Amino acid sequence: MTDITQRAIQAETTLRQRDLAKMKWIAAGLLGAAACLYVIGKLFEGQHPAWGYLVAFAEAAMIGAMADWFAVVALFRHPLGVPIPHTAIIPRKKRAIGNSLADFVVGQFLSTEVIEQRLRRYDAARHFSQWLSLSENRNKVTGYLNQAISYGVKVLDDRRIHDFIAEAARNKLRAIDLSELMVNGLELINRNNSHRKILHGGLHRFADYVESPDNTDKIAEFIKGWSESAWIQSMIEPFIPTIRSAVIKKLRAVAEDDSSALYLEFDEQVRNYVLRLQQDPELRAWVDQQKNAVLNRPEFGNQIESLWSQLRDWVVLDLSRPDSVLAAKLAGLLEELEQHLVTHEEMRSWLNDQIRASLTSAAHANKGVIGDLIREEVFRWDDKYMVNRLELFLGKDLQYIRINGTLVGGLFGLAIYAATRLVGI
16 A cells, blocks of 8 residues: 555544544533533523423433434443443444445345446446547556556566576477478478479579679689699680570579479479478487477577567667657557547447456456455454444444434423423323
């Protein structure tokens, strides 16, 4: 609980205590006033018949005030400390009060029917969209999300977290059947003839390499290297441009002829490799060994940590800028969400359905827990604490019972006295 909340609660408690004390003084003052009127009336009762009416009023007012004082006090404690039966009702009935309060809250506020009825009357999605339509509210949400993201990446910047992520990644990757994954991938490539595109692109890239002026000397040296004889090399040298041009032409021609033997051989090689991955246990074991060898290298964990560090640094740096990309994206998403909620009745209806289903399910699943929490909290209260808290919240209104008892009792006493005098009893 924050200091501000504690100060607010303390201020409210002080105000209630002051109001309660004030009402007690008023009720006691009326009783005192009735007693004074009674004494005065008795002193002058023989001098005039009117004083009898005053005495009757004051006497009945005192009786009403004291009776209601007894009734109010008996709720919380024994009047004057005397253990009269059926007094100190609240402390004696603490368990019954706790059970009744829990049953009342659960039955009246957390029942499925009550929640569904209230939620049907409440268009939460529309209210949410109206709230989001205000730019200051969107800015608040964006600010909260920025703080949460920034805090999250900083909290996760810990060696233990890095080791955990790296180990979790290793375990997940170890569980993957890489051979089967390769089989599925190669079969998909084979069905779509995507492997031919790879060969087609590779042949053209090779032709581009041979044709590039930057590689002229390298190509020439490679062709002359076919023989170690200097004489043969000198004989070949004049034909190098022609050989080079022929190679380029052949490469491009083969690349464009998908019915050539090269393409057919490549198809066969891919199919054979798929079959080997499916049927050859040695090849599958070798693939698995290579995968585990990569995962067991220290560089794997370092690479995971490096990637995470780069992501973390970028997120923190971006969110610290006034023109943050992430913040702008979040703000745009919130604005887009607000527009969708305004214009799409189906989306609002869906959101309301989800909110209603979630709250109803949560209330149904947790109402027993909430009831037990109320019971345990009430049972845990000390009798004195419970009496003080209830008296603090209810005592001010209960003092009106004493005030009304004084005035109404006096009026009834006056009426009875007047009726008695009227009939001559």
